[in-house]
Amino acid sequence: GxxxxxxxxxxxxxxxxxxxxxxxxxxxxxxxxxxxxHAGEAPTFLSYNVLDGLEEKGRFSxxxxxxxxxxxxxxxxxxxxxxxxYLCAVRGGDYKxxxxxxxxVTVRA
Amino acid sequence: IAGITQAPTSQILAAGRRMTLRCTQDMRHNxxxxxxxxxxxxxRLIHYSNTAGTTGKGEVPDGYxxxxxxxxxxxxxxxxxxxxxxxxxxxxxxxxxxxxYNEQFFGxxxxxxxx
Numbered sequence: 143g144x145x146x147x148x149x150x151x152x153x154x155x156x157x158x159x160x161x162x163x164x165x166x167x168x169x170x171x172x173x174x175x176x177x178x179x180h181a182g183e184a185p186t187f188l189s190y191n192v193l194d195g196l197e198e199k200g201r202f203s204x205x206x207x208x209x210x211x212x213x214x215x216x217x218x219x220x221x222x223x224x225x226x227x228y229l230c231a232v233r234g235g236d237y238k239x240x241x242x243x244x245x246x247v248t249v250r251a
Numbered sequence: 252i253a254g255i256t257q258a259p260t261s262q263i264l265a266a267g268r269r270m271t272l273r274c275t276q277d278m279r280h281n282x283x284x285x286x287x288x289x290x291x292x293x294x295r296l297i298h299y300s301n302t303a304g305t306t307g308k309g310e311v312p313d314g315y316x317x318x319x320x321x322x323x324x325x326x327x328x329x330x331x332x333x334x335x336x337x338x339x340x341x342x343x344x345x346x347x348x349x350x351x352y353n354e355q356f357f358g359x360x361x362x363x364x365x366x
Contacts, residue, residue, distance in 0.1 A: 146293075173352065184341060184357035185294070192352070229293065237349055238309065241286075243293040 144168045144240035148230050153248045154220055162215045162228050162245045170235015176204055176215045177229040179244065185229055189215070217247070225249045254278065255358035257342050263364045264332050272327040272361050274342030282345045283325040284309075284355065285317060287338040294341065300325055301349070332365045339363070 145167040154160040166174070173192040177185035191197055191206035191213060203216040217224055227244040234240060258273045276283065281302045286294040296309030300319040314336060316328045325344075329336055340361045345353040 175354065184359050186357070187354040190352055190354065231294075238296060238299065239294075239355060240296075240310075241294040243291055 144232065144234055146230055146232055146240055146242035148228075148242040148245045150243070151246045151248070153250060156220055156222060156249055156251050158220050160217045160220060160247060162217075162230075162247070164213045164215070164230035164242055166211050166213070166230070166232045166242075168211075168232050168234045168240065171208060172233040172235065172237055174204075174206055174213050175231040175233070175239065176202075176213075177231060179227045179229060181226070188228075220249050222249050222251070255342055255344055255356060257340075257358040257361050259361060260359070261362040261364075263366065264329075266333055266365055267331050270329045270332055270363070272329075272340055272342075272363070274325045274327070274358060275323050276325075276342075276344045276356075276358075277323065278344060278346075278356065279322060280344035280346050280356075281322070282347060282353070283319065284343040284345075285315070285325070285327045286341045286343065287311065287336075288341060288360075289338050297327065297340075332363075334365045337363060337365045 148164045176188040179185040189204040196205045201218045206213045227246045229244045230242040231239045255276045284299045285297040298317040300306045303322045342358040343355040345355045
């Protein structure tokens with residue numbers, strides 16, 4: 143089975159940095175995805191990591207350590223529109239995605 | 252149509268009734284998926300289809316069935332709805348199920364309440 147853990151909630155101030163951690167234990171590994179989901183909307187793709195290291199995409203960066211079963215999503219220069227849930231998902235050996243429960247980030251002025 | 256559409260947007264259903272949730276994509280993606288999203292549990296895979304004509308069971312398939320008669324459509328049927336099937340249902344698609352990098356694109360969701 144798959145086990146994916148991430149914090150339930152985080153709060154940060156506009157302009158600050160927030161790091162969302164994700165730890166996983168899966169049967170096989172074919173990459174880790176981060177999705178953003180605003181309330182009442184569909185998840186949208188943010189990033190993909192399959193090799194160890196940092197992937198940077200504008201204000202968002204994602205890091206992966208396969209040996210530690212660990213990833214984080216870094217959100218820099220937070221904006222109010224970044225208030226959303228962030229979903230960590232692992233593609234296992236069967237190529238299916240398993241999702242964590244999501245981390246709700248609240249950005250305060 | 253651009254992307255994935257789902258119908259209905261929301262539905263209230265009496266227990267025991269049959270219900271089909273519709274999903275259509277216009278991206279010519281081979282793979283399609285159905286998930287349910289419940290508070291505190293995240294997205295869970297119900298059924299999937301790697302290509303037209305094939306389907307498979309996900310993590311929580313009981314009480315649901317799917318068909319994939321063509322590339323574009325992937326309906327999800329609840330044969331006899333029960334209150335525990337109250338959830339938000341998302342349809343998704345990806346270009347190919349067997350490639351590690353293929354991101355999944357999600358439809359807008361159907362909010363289903365079974366009373």
